[in-house]
Each structure stands twice: as structure tokens, then as C-alpha cells.
Amino acid sequence: MDAEEILKGLNSDQRAAVLHDHEKNAQLLILAGAGSGKTSVLTKRIQYRILCGVEPEKILALTFTAKAAAEMRERVQKLFPNAGVRLCTFHSLALYMLKCKIPCGSAGGERPAYELLGFKKIPSPTESSEREFSQALSKLKLKVKVSRENLFSDCYGATVSAKLQPLRDAVLESGQVVFEDLIYSAIQLLETNEAARNYFREQWKEILVDEYQDINPSQYRLVKGLLGDRKQLFVVGDDDQAIYGFRGADIGNIERFCEDFKESTQIRLExxxxxxxxxxxxxxxxxKNKPIHLRKMLRAGNLNGSGGNPLYKENRKPEIWVSDNPVEEIQKIIMSIKELREGYDLAWKNFAILVRYNRQRLYYEQALRDYNIPIAGETVTEAGEMKNGVTAPEVTIEDGVHIETVHASKGLQYAVVYYAGLCEKLTPGECTGDRKARKKQLDEERRLYYVGVTRAEACLFLLYCKRRFWKGKLRRFRRSRFLPHERNRSSEWNMPVILFKIYVAVAVLGYMLFYILSLPFTKPYYGKNFDAWLDRKIQDFSRFCMKVLRVDLTIEDQAQLGKVDWSRPVFIVGNHNSFADIPIVFLSLQKTVGFVAKKSLARIPFLNFWMHKIGCILVNREKGGAAKAVRDAIAKRGKSVRVFIFPEGTRSKTGALGTFKSGVFRFACENDAFMLPIVIKGSGPVWERRKDTKRCQVNVKVLAPLDVLECRKANEKFDPKVHMLPMVHKMMEDAL
Structure with missing residues (x-):
């Protein structure tokens, strides 16, 4: 077995994560967007480290559920059967640590860790009686709030701790602990007992943590205590899916990671x-308004969707349904489910209704029962009787519509999602407290909304019902602030084409000028994140261009971008019909790339500045030497080169694909690059051939990329002009 077997099927970002070198690049934070394959990265990282010679018993991987740990263990053991990696939950780890026998130094012998902390019996997790604890606590007459889960916390002052000591002693005597007791005890062991600290740090050389955004302050301290000042920490999380603040999870752990670990590295899975x-x-x-260093841009990486159904190829836009009352809303849902089921041969289990609160879930369950639609997870009695006359047994429905709270749906996915209750006081839920507390709650509600949206694979319906019964009353609800605003096209007034072009030119140049003037303040403010800011602004600029040009842009097969290894040189080629092709390309790639362009464009006010900023290569076609200029620019950029070239060399006046020049194909071959073709249809009438001010329909299709390095390996006599140029030309011509 070699590393390539483990790395097979991973994209370039996933590969970089699995191959991360802690010694060179210290601790690693992986910001893993929804549906980005984080579990695969974690398990393959463990497999890779075992392949590199790390003893499986020296690897510790922490998850939040026993189910997730079991799934990861099963995946790891497919390649390494019986590998002794400790894959477990935080609480399971803490209990294991307390049961371990710790060497007692010069005195010799070993003692169970729990005895070092004063336990008289082996700790045993049990359900606590809140009533008994509250009664005992009330007798102490404390002025601070103390919960059973935080009984062993060291956050209390000396006076409060002294009063709590009898309650703690009772737990130490009986060994009857709650789960948080285990965490606090393990922390105390690491922070106060040098022998135990050295023992556990020696036991685990590498630490991996899943769902890092959901760990609470005590779990963070446990990880830090085990790690010490070492670099071998590999964590995966998504701050956009941090939805367990009400359980004590601290999103600050992921936001502060780069501050806590100064030499650390960050990789995004998008x-x-x-x-x-x-x-x-x-x-x-x-x-779109979150801090730039944590912002992610999700990109579709699966051409056929996770189900392969024709529904996925349609790339439907999310729909907003507005209903006056619940009856109207449920009728729309039922009709839609039946139409999609019959039209696309979907099973009941491919549908889900998501809600914010449990009482909403109960309403939709009853509504579906009224329409005789099966509900996933519901227990029913089989029809008929058994042969001996006994009533048929109960069975759990597996192929039924899922009705879930958004919290319960995390980690799941459905072909069709009806996201209900998108109104104020439901989504987002009602926020209380002072201004700071309300903002914190609203931020979490926004993340919860994101989780709901990203459960949808192919179809998403956002439901707003104006009136409904809630908490015993018929109430009116305002539209949720999270719902996107639909564009009002009635304000797009007609004008002569010449005036329209003047308006567009002034608007676009004004946009460029504004951000040029802001750069002296922007660059120092964003510092090392300036490039990420620039990428985002280029995308914003491109969307602004589409808005003022009145373009409706559709992009097909954008998932082809996921097949490109962006850590290697990439040359993008496309047909050329209009000046508008440049922002269209930016939006199609969702990345900033430099263009090979003629020097005369640099005379356009403000454009010259931005062309240099994004790495455009300006050539003088009249004087020659264009190829040398491009090669020199490529040499300076090395593996990071990403260049877009129009191989026709000039704009087409008819929309037909012209003859290609061979330069870009030679450059790709010289750099063992990826070649990515895209086809643009309908951009000619956007500017050069514009006849009116009506909206223009432009379509972009991303074609399958070519790995030139693999082409050369397959054919020793590979000639880009002979073998690649005609092939790419035909691909693009067929797509047009």
C-alpha cells in the first residue's frame, strides 16, 4: 500500500490537509464547509499517519458522539484492521483517563488516576437528581449560580469553593458523577499532577478533534492540557455550523485558533x-458580512448530485413560498411532494420538512398523517393479522418523509427540503437579554438557518406563513429577516442604448474608483488577509457588473472546477464575445485569475490599476514578443500561476468560435498544468452588439479539465498543437 491509495479521490485542499506536516507548519485548523467531506479527511489523515509509521495507539481522535466515533473507526480499519487508535468522545476519554494507572515516580508502583483526585470509588456516570442537588444547594445560601454540571469547576472564588466542598466530597465518596465531572476531573489531573500529565502526553503523540466549533471551554482546556507545547494538533470545524451555544459550546475556540496557536496553519474545504x-x-x-479570515465560499463539487437523479441536473433555484395560513401552506407542500415523487421517481425518504421548534414538528407530523403520507421514524402496526391470530407487530417506518428540527438534522441531507416557519420569532427565534446577549443569540440563529439551507441537495423551498396558531393563539408573523429579497425589475426603466452604455460605464468606473481610494485604509486593516478581501471584492464587482448590465447569468457544470488541482499551474481558455466576458469568467470560476490582455486596455481609467492588482499579463501584439512576456510572468509566479487566455486572440463579431492560436497550449505543456475550457453563450449582445436595454440571458458551461501532465505521461510524443489544441477546440465548438 502507498500514500496514493489513501489519497485517491481527494481534491487538492483535502490532500493538503491529509498530508499536513506538523513539524514544518505547526497545528492545523481545517475550516470545513457543509458537505465538504470532513469525515473522509479525518479518517484518511489517521490512515496516512499510520502508513507513515506512527503507532496507532499513539493517535487520539475526539468526536462528539459514539456513533461518529464508531463510523470513523470502521473506516480506518478498512485499511488497517484492528488498529488501536483511540477514537472516542470527550467524556469517554475523560473516564478512561481516570481509570488509568499512573506511575508514582520514585516511590514505585502505580495508582489509579481517580485515587489521585480523592475518589474513594471508581467514577461511574449516572443521572443526577436536580431536585436533590437544588435542595442541598439552597442550604448553602450562595450568591452565585451553580449548576450540577459545573460543581467541580474551578471558576468559583475561594469562599464559594469552600462552601461547595461538602457537595464535592459526597461525589468523591460515592463515585456517582455526571459527565461534566469527568471532564473537570481530567483537567485537574493534567494541571495539578506532573506524573499524570507526562504519562498521558507520552501516551498520545497526535491529537485530532472533530466538530471543533462545538467544544466548550472545559473541553478546550482538556485538549490544551493533553497537547502541551507540541505542534501535533489537527482540528476540523465549521464556525458557520456552531449551533450549540445553549449547551455551552464556545465558537470563540475556533475564531481564536490562530491567536492561541501563533504558528498554526489554516486550510479551507470549500x-x-x-x-x-x-x-x-x-x-x-x-x-457575506462575517470576518474575512473565517469566510468560506462553498462550491458545488458533484456533477450529478449525491443521488444521481435527473432532478440534480436541473440546478433549481431556491423558491420562497408565501402563504396566508397553515392550511394553504400544507396543501402546497403535499402537492409539491406528490408532483416531485411522481415526476422524478423519488422515495418518500428523499423529502424533509425542517422546523426551528419541536412543537412545529408535531404540527407537520399530524398534517401529513391527515393526508396519509408516511413519516420516517414513526411506529405503526402492520396491516392484517399473524397466522396464530395474534395482532401484527409494530414496525418503524424507514421510507417516509422526514420531519426534523434543524438541530436534529445537522449532519443529514435530503434531495428536497421544505424549510418551514421562516418568520420573525420562529426563524430567527425570539432573542432576549441585553443588546450583547441578543446579538449573540441572533448570530447563532443565523448559523442555524445556514444549517437548514445546506441540508438540501437538489430542491429547497423556503416557507413563510403570515398567520398561524402559536402557543394557543392565532398570531400574525412578519417575514424573516433571513429570507433573501426578490429583485424588483419594475425599476429597470428603458432608455436609449447610448445613454445606457454611458450609465454603465460611469457606474463601473465609479465602483473601481471607490475601492482604489479605500485601499490606503483597507490594506493595513486586513493585513495578511488582504488577498482574501481582494478575491471577495472581485466577486462583488463582477456581480455588480451583471446587475448594471442587466444580465441573467446561468452557469452549468460548475462542479467540473472541483476536478482541477488548484495547487498546480492552471490555464483557463474560453471563447471571447464581449468586454463583459471578464466579470462573467470571474463569477463562473468563483476565483480571481489574471488575464492575458492587450496593453491598450491599460489606457482605460482605473482599469489599469485593477488589472495589475489581480495579476493580468499585458502584451503588445503589434510589436510582438507576447509569448516571451507571458513566459516571464509565468516564471515569476511558479506553481501559483492561474491565467485566463482567449485562444482566438480577439473578440468574435458573430458569436462563432474562431481559429485558436497555439500559445496557451504550449504554456500549459511547458508547466505540466491543468487546462480548463469554458464556453460563454450570449455575451455578445450584452455590450458590443447591444440593441436595447432589456435583460440579457447569458449561459456559461464549464467543460471537463485536462491534466496535461497525465497526457504527456500517456504519450511520449505529445504535441500540444497537434493533440490538445484541436481536441479543446472541438469540445468548445460542440458545447456552443
């Missing part, structure tokens, strides 16, 4: 293998 592009566009807009 290729989503679950949802169609239009669902992801909506998801990306939810956090």
Missing part, C-alpha cells in the same frame, strides 16, 4: 459534494 450550485449561492450569501 468543495461541497451535497448540494446543487443555486442552493450554495444562497448559503454563501448568509455570511
Amino acid at each position: 468543495w461541497n459534494y451535497r448540494s446543487v450550485p443555486n442552493v450554495l449561492y444562497l448559503a454563501n450569501d448568509i455570511f
Whole structure:
């Protein structure tokens, strides 16, 4: 077995994560977007480290549920049967640590760790009686709030701790602990007992943590205590899916990671293998105002969707349904389920209704029962009787419509999602407390909305019902602030084409000028995150261009981008019809790339500045030497080169694909690059051939990329002009 067997099927970002070198690049934070394959990365990382010679018993991987730990263990053991990796939950780890026997130094012998902490019996997790604890606590007459879960916390002052000591002693005497007692005890062991600290740090050389955004402060301290000042920490999380603040989870742990570990590295997993592009566009807009260093842009990485059904190829836009009352709303849902089931041969289990609160779930369950629609997880009695006359047994429905709270749906996915209750006081839920507390709650509600949106694979319906019974009363609800606003096209007034072009030119140049003037303040503010800011602004600029140009842009097969290894040189080629092709390409790639362009464009006010900023290569076609200029620019950029070239060399006046020049194909061959063709249809009438001010329909299709390195390996006599140029030309011509 070699590393390539483990790395097979991973995209470039996933590979970089699995191959991460802690000695060179210290601790690693992986910001894993929804549906980006984080579990696969974690398990393959463990497999890779075992392959590199790390003893399985020296690897510790922490998850939040026993089910997740079991799934990861099963995956790891497919390649390494019986590998002794400790894959467990935080509480399971803490209990294991307390039961371990710790060497007692010069005195010799060993003692169970729990005895070092004063336990008289082996700790045993049990259900606590809140009533008994509250009664005992009330006798102490404390002025601070103390919960049973935080009884062993060291956050209390000396006076409070002294009063709590009898309650703690009772737990130490009986060994009857709650889960948080285990965590606090393990922390105390690491922070106060040098022998125990050294023992456990020696036991685990590498630490991996799943769902890092959901760990609470005590779990964070446990991880830090085990790690010490070592670099071997590999954590995966998504701050956009941090929805357990009410359980004590601290999103600050992931936001502060780079501060806590100064030399650490960050990798983003942004290729989503679950949802169609239009669902992801909506998801990306939810956090457009968050800090730039944590922002992610989800990109569709699966051409056929996770189900392969024709429904996925349609790339439907999310729909907003507005209903006056619940009866109207449920009728729409029932009709839609039946139509999609029959039209696309979907099973009942491919549908889900998501809600914010449990009492909403109960309503939709009863509504579906009234229409005789099966509900997943519900227990029913089989029809008929058994032969001996005994009533048929109860069975659990597996193929039924899922009705879930958004919290319960995390980690799941459905072909069709009806996201109900998108109104104020439901989604988002009602936020209480002072201004700071309300903002914190609202931020979590926004993340919860994101989780709901990203459960959808192919179809997403956002439901707003104006009136419904809630908490015993018929109430009116305002539209949720999270719902996207639909574009009002009635304000797009007609004008002569010449005036329209002047308006567009002034608007676009004004946009460029504004951000040029802001750069002296922007660059110092964003610092090392300036490039990420620039990428985002290029995308914003491109969307602004489409808006003022009145373009409706559709992009097909954007998932082909996921097949490109962006850590290697990439050359993108496309047909050329209009000046508008440049922002269209940016939006199609969802990345900033430099263009090979003629020097005369640099005379356009403000454009010259931005062309240099994004790495464009300006050539003088009249004087020659264009190939040398491109090669020199490529040499400076090395493996990071990403260049877009129009191989026709000039704009087409008819929309037909012209003859290709061979330069870009030679460059790709010289650099063992990826060649990515895209085809643009309908951009000619956007500017150069514009006849009116009506909206223009432009379509982009991303074609399958070519790995030039693999082509050369397969054919020793590979000639890019002979073998690649005509092939790419035909691909693009067929797509047009």
C-alpha cells in the first residue's frame, strides 16, 4: 500500500490537509464547509499517519458522539484492521483517563488516576437528581449560580469553593458523577499532577478533534492540557455550523485558533459534494458580512448530485413560498411532494420538512398523517393479522418523509427540503437579554438557518406563513429577516442604448474608483488577509457588473472546477464575445485569475490599476514578443500561476468560435498544468452588439479539465498543437 491509495479521490485542499506536516507548519485548523467531506479527511489523515509509521495507539481522535466515533473507526480499519487508535468522545476519554494507572515516580508502583483526585470509588456516570442537588444547594445560601454540571469547576472564588466542598466530597465518596465531572476531573489531573500529565502526553503523540466549533471551554482546556507545547494538533470545524451555544459550546475556540496557536496553519474545504450550485449561492450569501479570515465560499463539487437523479441536473433555484395560513401552506407542500415523487421517481425518504421548534414538528407530523403520507421514524402496526391470530407487530417506518428540527438534522441531507416557519420569532427565534446577549443569540440563529439551507441537495423551498396558531393563539408573523429579497425589475426603466452604455460605464468606473481610494485604509486593516478581501471584492464587482448590465447569468457544470488541482499551474481558455466576458469568467470560476490582455486596455481609467492588482499579463501584439512576456510572468509566479487566455486572440463579431492560436497550449505543456475550457453563450449582445436595454440571458458551461501532465505521461510524443489544441477546440465548438 502507498500514500496514493489513501489519497485517491481527494481534491487538492483535502490532500493538503491529509498530508499536513506538523513539524514544518505547526497545528492545523481545517475550516470545513457543509458537505465538504470532513469525515473522509479525518479518517484518511489517521490512515496516512499510520502508513507513515506512527503507532496507532499513539493517535487520539475526539468526536462528539459514539456513533461518529464508531463510523470513523470502521473506516480506518478498512485499511488497517484492528488498529488501536483511540477514537472516542470527550467524556469517554475523560473516564478512561481516570481509570488509568499512573506511575508514582520514585516511590514505585502505580495508582489509579481517580485515587489521585480523592475518589474513594471508581467514577461511574449516572443521572443526577436536580431536585436533590437544588435542595442541598439552597442550604448553602450562595450568591452565585451553580449548576450540577459545573460543581467541580474551578471558576468559583475561594469562599464559594469552600462552601461547595461538602457537595464535592459526597461525589468523591460515592463515585456517582455526571459527565461534566469527568471532564473537570481530567483537567485537574493534567494541571495539578506532573506524573499524570507526562504519562498521558507520552501516551498520545497526535491529537485530532472533530466538530471543533462545538467544544466548550472545559473541553478546550482538556485538549490544551493533553497537547502541551507540541505542534501535533489537527482540528476540523465549521464556525458557520456552531449551533450549540445553549449547551455551552464556545465558537470563540475556533475564531481564536490562530491567536492561541501563533504558528498554526489554516486550510479551507470549500468543495461541497451535497448540494446543487443555486442552493450554495444562497448559503454563501448568509455570511457575506462575517470576518474575512473565517469566510468560506462553498462550491458545488458533484456533477450529478449525491443521488444521481435527473432532478440534480436541473440546478433549481431556491423558491420562497408565501402563504396566508397553515392550511394553504400544507396543501402546497403535499402537492409539491406528490408532483416531485411522481415526476422524478423519488422515495418518500428523499423529502424533509425542517422546523426551528419541536412543537412545529408535531404540527407537520399530524398534517401529513391527515393526508396519509408516511413519516420516517414513526411506529405503526402492520396491516392484517399473524397466522396464530395474534395482532401484527409494530414496525418503524424507514421510507417516509422526514420531519426534523434543524438541530436534529445537522449532519443529514435530503434531495428536497421544505424549510418551514421562516418568520420573525420562529426563524430567527425570539432573542432576549441585553443588546450583547441578543446579538449573540441572533448570530447563532443565523448559523442555524445556514444549517437548514445546506441540508438540501437538489430542491429547497423556503416557507413563510403570515398567520398561524402559536402557543394557543392565532398570531400574525412578519417575514424573516433571513429570507433573501426578490429583485424588483419594475425599476429597470428603458432608455436609449447610448445613454445606457454611458450609465454603465460611469457606474463601473465609479465602483473601481471607490475601492482604489479605500485601499490606503483597507490594506493595513486586513493585513495578511488582504488577498482574501481582494478575491471577495472581485466577486462583488463582477456581480455588480451583471446587475448594471442587466444580465441573467446561468452557469452549468460548475462542479467540473472541483476536478482541477488548484495547487498546480492552471490555464483557463474560453471563447471571447464581449468586454463583459471578464466579470462573467470571474463569477463562473468563483476565483480571481489574471488575464492575458492587450496593453491598450491599460489606457482605460482605473482599469489599469485593477488589472495589475489581480495579476493580468499585458502584451503588445503589434510589436510582438507576447509569448516571451507571458513566459516571464509565468516564471515569476511558479506553481501559483492561474491565467485566463482567449485562444482566438480577439473578440468574435458573430458569436462563432474562431481559429485558436497555439500559445496557451504550449504554456500549459511547458508547466505540466491543468487546462480548463469554458464556453460563454450570449455575451455578445450584452455590450458590443447591444440593441436595447432589456435583460440579457447569458449561459456559461464549464467543460471537463485536462491534466496535461497525465497526457504527456500517456504519450511520449505529445504535441500540444497537434493533440490538445484541436481536441479543446472541438469540445468548445460542440458545447456552443
